[in-house]
Amino acid sequence: MSMFGRLFGKKKEEITAEEAINQLRDTEAILIKKQEYYEQKIDEEIATAKKHGQKNQRLALNALKRKKHHELELSRIDGTLSKLEAQRAALEDAGTNAEVLKVLADASKSLKKANLDLDIDKVNDLMDDIGEQMQDSKELNDAISRPIGDVADEDDLMDELRQLEEEAKQAPSLPSRQSDQEMDTLSDLPTVPSGPITRSKGKVQKQDTMAELEAWAAAN
Structure with missing residues (x-):
């Protein structure tokens, strides 16, 4: 038996990645x-060293020595934990990668099988047929929506156009835009009464309107 055989004994069966991850955890x-x-223990030794201090240096120094030993063991554990965590993370990543590869392989097989069921010539024929049907549908819609006969006589339309142009020339030109000050002045004017006005009622309303105008002029 070799040296490694004597140290570790009989070779064990290989374990799965999941089992190895559980063991690491x-x-x-x-x-x-x-x-x-x-x-x-480190906290306890520090408390002991503070307690004795100058009163009993021997006990204080022994406590500090034990603290150093505990710190050394703690440092070793930290290093071991770092290695275990790194190995566990690597195994978990390997497991994830294996699942991803399996999914990709299955998807590739499914895509290959789906493509085998498709004939490129049949697909092209189908697309051509769809294009022809859409063109026929467009032509049918155009034919249905096309007006029957002329909706108006062309001479009548020309006469109407000339009449509109003549009216546009004779219409008085109005300023396209009033200034902001003029708009504000118009907005301040009193409201013109609406509805039918009798002679007596119209006289009273006229007096009220004049009074409002005079008050507005005095204020401005």
Whole structure:
């Protein structure tokens, strides 16, 4: 038996990636508990050293020595944990990559099978047929929507156009835009009464309107 055989004994069966990840997690949990233990012991030794201080230097120094030992063990555990976490992360990534590759392989097989069921010539014929049907439908819609006969005589339309142009020439030109000040002045004018006005009622309303105009002029 070789040296490695004597050290590790009989070769074990290979484990799956999931089993290895679970074992790493269990080991990490044990090491984390050891971390907590040594951190607590370090705090206790510091408290002991402070307690004795100059009163009993021997006890204080022994406490500090034990603290150093605990710190060394804690540092080793930290290094081991880092390695275990890195290995577990690598295994998890490998498992994820394997799943991704499996999905890609399955998708490729499905796509290949789907393409086998399709005939490119039949697809081209189908697309040509669809194009022809759409063209026929367009021509049919155009034929249905086309007006029957002329809607108006062309001479009548020309006479109407000349009449409109003549009216446009004779219409008085109005300013296209009033200034903001003029608009504000118009908005301040009193409201013109609406509805039928009798002679007596119209006289009263006229007086009221004149009074409002005089008040507005005095204010401005």
